[in-house]
Amino acid sequence: MTSAAAVTPPAVAQLQYLHLEKLYGYLPGLTGALPAIFGLSPEEYAGIRDRFDAEARHAAEDLLADADLAGRVARLPFPPGARILAVGDSITDDLRSWAEILRHLLATARPADHLVVANAGLSAHTTAMVLRRWPSLLDPPPDWILCLLGGNDVTRVAGGKPQVSLAESVANLRELRRIAGERTRARWVWLTPVPVDEERADGSPAFRYGASSWRNGDITALADAVRGFDDPVVDLVDVFGVPAAPELQGPDGVHPSLAGQQRIVRALVQSLTA
Template sequence: MINTRVYTDDERRHFLRYTRTDRWPLLGRFPIGADRHTGLLAGMLSCPPGLIDELSASLDDELRAAAAELLSDDAYRRAVRSLPYRPGERVVAVGDSITADRLGWFELLAASLELDGEPRPTLVNLSVSGNTTADVIERFDLLEAAEPSRVLLMLGTNDARSHGRTSRFRMATAAETERNLRALAGLITEDLGAEVTMITPTAVDQVRVDRAFADAPVHWDAAEIAELADVVRAVDPAAIDLHARTRTARPGNLEDDGVHPTVAGQRFILTCVLARLVEPAGSFGSDSGALPVLG
């Protein structure tokens, strides 16, 4: 069936922001050329392939401009250069749409390292929108193929996702999420010999979620997200606790759907992650630390 829906360029750009078909498990195992990915996206969004290239380039330009702006702050540049990652290491991010975001915290960090020009590790983003902890276990072969030395693991938001208009079946119980996270920790550290850093899911805004998804058969509950943040802390007491830092929403840090961070919100997430990576026992719990509060 051919998609005949008409999209605006803003809708197409939003879709591209969170969708990277080259990270889809099937296409990761059976790769296709870049032009075919472009054609696939063009077919999905009912537009010429040239528009996909144009919109993707605009996102790349926005990312690089944001990274350059961040690097103009001396404290941020020092923090980036103080990361405990050696040149030649492979740092892999695994998560859902919040990390898959082309304007997201991990992409901002990767762009910052590239623009800074210093010898740097290789950063690889394997995040896929919509992924649950079980999905990541299923595609563990692709994580293995990336040959990580360190893994940043941020999952849980979609484990708490529920489907159905009345029954609202949750994708995973807290016990299932805990089992999956412990399994992933073991697979990463034992099978791959890599170091894993767990990150809690960010908080959601229940009022915005209820409004945005009022007529949709999908939903999130703020209390269930908080429950899974507790699970991450139980599995890894040293986890980076983004949930605690995002529980009180900052103006402009969340999209209208109440789930996804805005670009300002992604900058704030990067501040929190970077501060903990640079100073594991430092001033993470305070906005008055060495790093500027971004967003």
């Protein structure tokens, strides 16, 4: 058996953020074919996923070592049996994301409550793309919806305009909220987009290949709009700073480091127990 550490970095990075079963799980045989799609053996595939899951679990345990935060987790307003839907892009889809850390946090601190955190993060998705899939993501109906979207809306390609205009992003987010209100009784929490490290992002080989770039001015403009929504808002611009604090952003400048993902969870817990 080849260890996960021996697998080439591109396969590891792809598997961290790209989860085809969320998009094409309806295709017969897809699950069994996933290791081969990534160029991995079943053992390598399972080992990489297990490693990321362990990192998310250890991040949760580290947070719970803080007595104040542990007390706040106990007070989180999630009733027993609640289904918590985490909506987002690759920052959420990440196998060691804030949603995965939250899942381990609740499973460790409140096992008797049987809380379910469903990670509905979809890498590379804009608000418009999520809107197209939205009704299916609301089945089964969640009790809480935590929404961190917009990072791909503000992506600029080849130095051009953002993929989705600010006005359209706001309209899409409001439409997601409207549909959820009609189809569920879920309580809603917004998380603003995460600031980037522009220099790191501009130097990332992957983003240079795709001619993709981000500007914090676009991110803060969308965050300003989100702060005006009616539901509770967790301000990640304030948490990360502008530009993002170096230790909170990963090597590519766009996807938070594990410390950054932990900081998102901490801010969410503090906001919901303020």
